[in-house]
Amino acid sequence: MKRVITLIFTILISNLVYALKIENDFIIDSRGNKIVKKEYKKVLILDPAAVEAFYLIGGENNIVAIADTAKNPIWPQEKTKDLPKAGTIMKPSVEQVLMYSPDLVILNTMSESFGESLKARKLNFIINEANSFEQILNNLEIYGVITGKEENTDRLIDSYNLKLKMIKEKIAEKPLKIKGGFLFSTSPMMVFSPNSLPGQIFDTLGIENIAKGLPGGRPILSPEFLLAENPDILVGSMAIKNKNDILNSNPVVKQTKAGQKGNIMIIESDKILRGTPRVIDALEELYKELSNVK
Known part of the structure; x- marks a missing residue:
């Protein structure tokens, strides 16, 4: 045995x-x-x-x-x-x-x-x-x-490998220390789990993933859960083409910190979700863009 x-x-x-x-x-x-x-x-x-x-x-x-x-x-x-x-x-x-x-x-x-x-x-x-x-x-x-x-x-x-090492060192000096959700879709609202490539991107950036602990690769978020987690930022990709798709997907979104402060962004899926080294290039760009999120 x-x-x-x-x-x-x-x-x-x-x-x-x-x-x-x-x-x-x-x-x-x-x-x-x-x-x-x-x-x-x-x-x-x-x-x-x-x-x-x-x-x-x-x-x-x-x-x-x-x-x-x-x-x-x-x-x-x-x-x-x-x-x-x-x-x-x-x-x-x-x-x-x-x-x-x-x-x-x-x-x-x-x-x-x-x-x-x-x-x-x-x-x-x-x-x-x-x-x-x-x-x-x-x-x-x-x-x-x-x-x-x-x-x-x-x-x-x-x-x-060298580039990734340098990015991680830069992030370690100034981690983002924010909470967020990486959305796969808005209807229903599904997020990428920590075990996915977007999940590793969040982890590397120092973003606390609201999907942590939820079952499945792309768990569905209830309005109650989203409000309770109150993310600082919401990132959309795949079929989500603009910020309004996220803002108008559920009234609760506008009650979160992300909705109230306008910390909602769209990332082209071919840049961040395709498993090529170009994801590492996008990681550096994403860190710069998110550095001012409060």
Whole structure:
């Protein structure tokens, strides 16, 4: 029994600390899908974060097609807008995927079920996922292997680790010491949990997350709970496009400190919610913007 408990605990911990990993000459994702550790010349990417990662490390020539994101552009937009498309993130096209004859397909968690269609056709695939800065930079290292750009990737990871260290030191000298909620939606009012990437951003900035202790990845806030927590700031993203969407979502919002002082802001989701190192750049910008919040 003790061995079984130890094994279960080990599995749970390993799933928390990595999204992609290299083990015995294989690249393995957090769902157990695995591919041979090598360079792949024709990669079809159905995850915007992975597309951005490829461009950051200079591996864009390995991309044969991407998913159409419709509303949210993929950085660098002037280059990615002209890439061939193979359906959308939520609805990839099997026919279009096959048309590009990829030697690897990279999915995200929203298109995870599409992996069964790929598996049936014996196509290599992995799922990209990142809920922390550590996982983002770890995944970048894996993509360095996949694109054959290990040297570029190592330099980039070093620079972002240094940048993250400097940001954390700056925040430690002057932490924000405010309470806030990072909203996923307004109707119902849902917030990101502390275990999400937005949650880690709040934690790094020194913002007390009102979702702490609530069950689920995106818990729903009742008006009574929101009023009792009385956040200093409310941050909106995803489908929330302007401050009035938050202010007018519930009369209680205007009774909170955030509503009364106008401490409500909107962040473009592609800057802060996509698991790429660009989130670290946005973290620095966000800290500057929030430094004057009282």
